[in-house]
Amino acid sequence: MTELRHDPIQRRWVIIATDRSKRPTDFLQETAEMGGGGFCPFCNGHEDKTPPEIFALRRNGGVANGPGWDVRVIPNKFPALMIEGGLDKKAVGIYDRMRGVGAHEVIVETPDHAMDLAEMPVEQLATVVGIYRDRLGDLLKDRRFKYILIFRNHGAIAGASLAHPHTQIIATPVTPLQVAVELDSAKQHHQIKERCLFCDIIAQEIDEGKRIVYLDDQFIAFAPYASRFPFEIQLAPRQHLHNFADASDADVVGLARAMRDVLGRLRKALKDPPYNFVFHTSPNTETTHKRAHYWQSLAFDFHWHVEILPRLTRVAGFEWGTGFYINPTAPEDAAKFLKEVQP
Amino acid sequence: MTELRHDPIQRRWVIIATDRSKRPTDFLQETAEMGGGGFCPFCNGHEDKTPPEIFALRRNGGVANGPGWDVRVIPNKFPALMIEGGLDKKAVGIYDRMRGVGAHEVIVETPDHAMDLAEMPVEQLATVVGIYRDRLGDLLKDRRFKYILIFRNHGAIAGASLAHPHTQIIATPVTPLQVAVELDSAKQHHQIKERCLFCDIIAQEIDEGKRIVYLDDQFIAFAPYASRFPFEIQLAPRQHLHNFADASDADVVGLARAMRDVLGRLRKALKDPPYNFVFHTSPNTETTHKRAHYWQSLAFDFHWHVEILPRLTRVAGFEWGTGFYINPTAPEDAAKFLKEVQP
Numbered sequence: 001m002t003e004l005r006h007d008p009i010q011r012r013w014v015i016i017a018t019d020r021s022k023r024p025t026d027f028l029q030e031t032a033e034m035g036g037g038g039f040c041p042f043c044n045g046h047e048d049k050t051p052p053e054i055f056a057l058r059r060n061g062g063v064a065n066g067p068g069w070d071v072r073v074i075p076n077k078f079p080a081l082m083i084e085g086g087l088d089k090k091a092v093g094i095y096d097r098m099r100g101v102g103a104h105e106v107i108v109e110t111p112d113h114a115m116d117l118a119e120m121p122v123e124q125l126a127t128v129v130g131i132y133r134d135r136l137g138d139l140l141k142d143r144r145f146k147y148i149l150i151f152r153n154h155g156a157i158a159g160a161s162l163a164h165p166h167t168q169i170i171a172t173p174v175t176p177l178q179v180a181v182e183l184d185s186a187k188q189h190h191q192i193k194e195r196c197l198f199c200d201i202i203a204q205e206i207d208e209g210k211r212i213v214y215l216d217d218q219f220i221a222f223a224p225y226a227s228r229f230p231f232e233i234q235l236a237p238r239q240h241l242h243n244f245a246d247a248s249d250a251d252v253v254g255l256a257r258a259m260r261d262v263l264g265r266l267r268k269a270l271k272d273p274p275y276n277f278v279f280h281t282s283p284n285t286e287t288t289h290k291r292a293h294y295w296q297s298l299a300f301d302f303h304w305h306v307e308i309l310p311r312l313t314r315v316a317g318f319e320w321g322t323g324f325y326i327n328p329t330a331p332e333d334a335a336k337f338l339k340e341v342q343p
Numbered sequence: 344m345t346e347l348r349h350d351p352i353q354r355r356w357v358i359i360a361t362d363r364s365k366r367p368t369d370f371l372q373e374t375a376e377m378g379g380g381g382f383c384p385f386c387n388g389h390e391d392k393t394p395p396e397i398f399a400l401r402r403n404g405g406v407a408n409g410p411g412w413d414v415r416v417i418p419n420k421f422p423a424l425m426i427e428g429g430l431d432k433k434a435v436g437i438y439d440r441m442r443g444v445g446a447h448e449v450i451v452e453t454p455d456h457a458m459d460l461a462e463m464p465v466e467q468l469a470t471v472v473g474i475y476r477d478r479l480g481d482l483l484k485d486r487r488f489k490y491i492l493i494f495r496n497h498g499a500i501a502g503a504s505l506a507h508p509h510t511q512i513i514a515t516p517v518t519p520l521q522v523a524v525e526l527d528s529a530k531q532h533h534q535i536k537e538r539c540l541f542c543d544i545i546a547q548e549i550d551e552g553k554r555i556v557y558l559d560d561q562f563i564a565f566a567p568y569a570s571r572f573p574f575e576i577q578l579a580p581r582q583h584l585h586n587f588a589d590a591s592d593a594d595v596v597g598l599a600r601a602m603r604d605v606l607g608r609l610r611k612a613l614k615d616p617p618y619n620f621v622f623h624t625s626p627n628t629e630t631t632h633k634r635a636h637y638w639q640s641l642a643f644d645f646h647w648h649v650e651i652l653p654r655l656t657r658v659a660g661f662e663w664g665t666g667f668y669i670n671p672t673a674p675e676d677a678a679k680f681l682k683e684v685q686p
Contacts, residue, residue, distance in 0.1 A: 001425065001442070001443060002423060002424060002425070002443030003440055003441070003442060003443050004440060004441045004442070004443055004515075004516065004517060005438060005439070005440050006438060006439035006440070007438075008437055008438065008439075010520075011520065012519075012520040013515075013517040013519075013520075015423050015424065015443060015515075016443075017423075080345060080358050080669050081345060081358065082344065082345070092568070093547045093550075093551075094351055094540075094543050094544055094547055095348060095349060095350075095351065095547075095568045095569065096348070096349035096351075097346055097347060097348050097349070098346070098347045099344070099346060099347070100344060100345030100346050100347055100358060100359075149661075149665060149667070151661045151664060151665070153661060156657070157657065158657075159657050159661060172347075172356075172358075172667070173347065174347060174356040176355075176356075176665035176666050176667035177353075177354065177355040177356075177665075177666035177667065178664070178665050178666030178667075179665060179666070181666075197437075200437050201437055204436045204437055204438075207436075208436075225435070225438045226438065228663075229663075276661055276663070276664055277664075278661065278664030278665055280664075307664050309663055309664055314499070314500065314501075314502050318492075318494050318496060318502060318619055318621065320571070320572075320619070320652055321494060321521070321619055321620075321621030321623075321650050321652055322492060322494070322519035322520075322521050322522060322621055323519050323520035323521030323522070323523075323524075324492070324515070324519035324520065324521075326423045
């Protein structure tokens with residue numbers, strides 16, 4: 001039997017196979033090759049093959065754009081959006097356009113080409129995650145940017161073109177559709193109930209217990225009730241916080257601990273699967289409504305979280321055309337499989 | 344330079360590379376293998392390997408579930424939704440669920456395993472398309488079903504598990520999210536302007552001309568202004584019609600002619616690319632609001648159309664997590680490339 005389940009955050013129905021869930025071993029392992037032919041522009045000593053760095057952590061000293069760094073932030077060499085100029089918004093008949101103004105950065109997470117985030121010591125991962133937060137905070141200062149996306153493509157199937165561990169940040173002058181839907185769901189829930197939608201979901205997940213993959217005092221990771229994809233995970237702070245840029249150092253360490261656990265379990269259970277993760281946080285509230293609706297526009301009713309999306313199934317085009325997902329692994333089973341392995 | 348463009352139907356912003364558009368030859372051709380090891384359950388003479396047929400066209404006679412058919416409609420052997428029973432809707436705390444009730448059919452479009460829809464004679468394709476329409480009309484009679492999805496996966500990358508030409512129909516008790524957004528856009532536009540949003544877009548596309556791939560008296564095919572994917576095509580009747588089930592036989596022939604042209608161009612320009620197509624039509628208006636809002640619920644303000652989505656890029660996980668798309672081929676260029684080849 002299958003079941004239709006509704007996600008109150010993304011407001012979509014999903015078909016879940018509840019009877020005969022696919023196990024981790026049922027998923028095809030395609031190890032698509034990366035391009036690049038051996039030379040890696042992100043490796044130590046190749047700093048001149050990238051644009052000049054925006055930021056670098058050099059614990060043992062050294063000069064900018066030279067070797068010896070621990071983490072390095074650079075502009076994307078082939079940016080989707082450009083930093084210069086104004087938005088030049090205009091109508092094109094019934095359509096609308098603006099110039100592709102924004103930022104597109106790459107966080108090279110380690111000089112070690114073969115290191116996997118899922119195997120990084122928690123302290124080292126916390127340093128990396130702290131840089132995600134700091135870049136977010138820095139980019140939020142630019143009032144042209146409405147939303148800052150932190151996302152990671154791991155493996156060629158997930159869209160990575162280089163194997164060297166890295167995460168990307170795109171600052172855009174618009175809020176992406178799916179984030180906008182989530183913001184609206186959170187706002188409506190809060191208006192009616194005076195409670196946070198995500199906090200309510202976290203409370204129910206802890207009560208039910210059966211979809212939890214990781215839980216400590218600070219963070220929860222669970223397979224969402226209406227998961228679109230097999231082994232999809234949502235990771236969130238248990239305490240209500242709308243903006244990841246406001247995360248404390250203790251939050252960052254807690255997030256690193258939770259990420260290390262969950263990514264480690266996925267790596268173990270699914271043999272280093274391709275995956276994407278995306279941070280969902282509040283939009284840039286400095287840009288708009290500064291006077292009229294300041295308080296409301298702060299999106300205090302949102303609750304930042306990380307979506308981890310393993311790329312195990314190919315049935316995506318139909319989903320693209322409809323927004324309707326068929327998930328062959330029940331989230332309860334996904335959580336069980338992930339709990340059975342040691343990260 | 345890149346540009347942000349807004350789609351008034353799907354209400355999303357898309358990043359379009361306007362300067363250095365990727366050409367058809369830039370796209371990786373992955374010819375992923377189909378499973379099945381040579382035996383095809385959809386071939387003539389293998390009728391006992393599928394569930395009993397729902398409908399078959401047998402121009403030269405023959406018995407049900409025997410060989411000699413031209414087109415054959417069967418239930419999916421591994422259905423996402425089951426035809427039996429009630430919906431049993433209920434709340435699960437903050438979530439909602441219902442039983443996976445629906446229909447899942449397969450239209451085997453020809454007994455010829457090696458035939459491609461893009462190479463089928465228009466008359467034969469019209470027969471197939473007429474059966475899409477008739478199955479839609481038949482399934483709309485079941486009031487448990489709110490939406491009927493007609494979609495096709497062509498090629499393993501696009502999610503097809505069998506190479507034999509076939510299209511699928513899923514009848515669901517809910518309207519898929521993306522269709523719901525489109526219905527709402529159409530309704531709001533009509534409420535304000537007393538005109539159809541799609542008719543307005545078609546008029547502008549004909550005026551501008553530069554994104555049109557196919558145009559005759561009956562149908563238009565164009566690369567949408569805010570295309571999410573390279574070589575994405577939207578195909579629609581020029582005359583306002585909300586429900587594909589109400590298409591006349593002449594409409595069906597016109598649609599077949601347009602589809603044959605567009606699919607032929609895609610096949611030629613992109614070397615038989617994997618693709619999905621999805622019909623977007625009005626939802627089942629018999630199910631709800633029968634008394635209170637009958638007229639409004641008929642969705643007369645919608646305009647049925649077909650989305651054709653070639654699967655050329657891999658950058659999907661990020662898009663899944665945000666609803667934000669980066670398209671490396673401007674639709675103006677896609678249209679130009681497709682116009683240059685002969686279907």
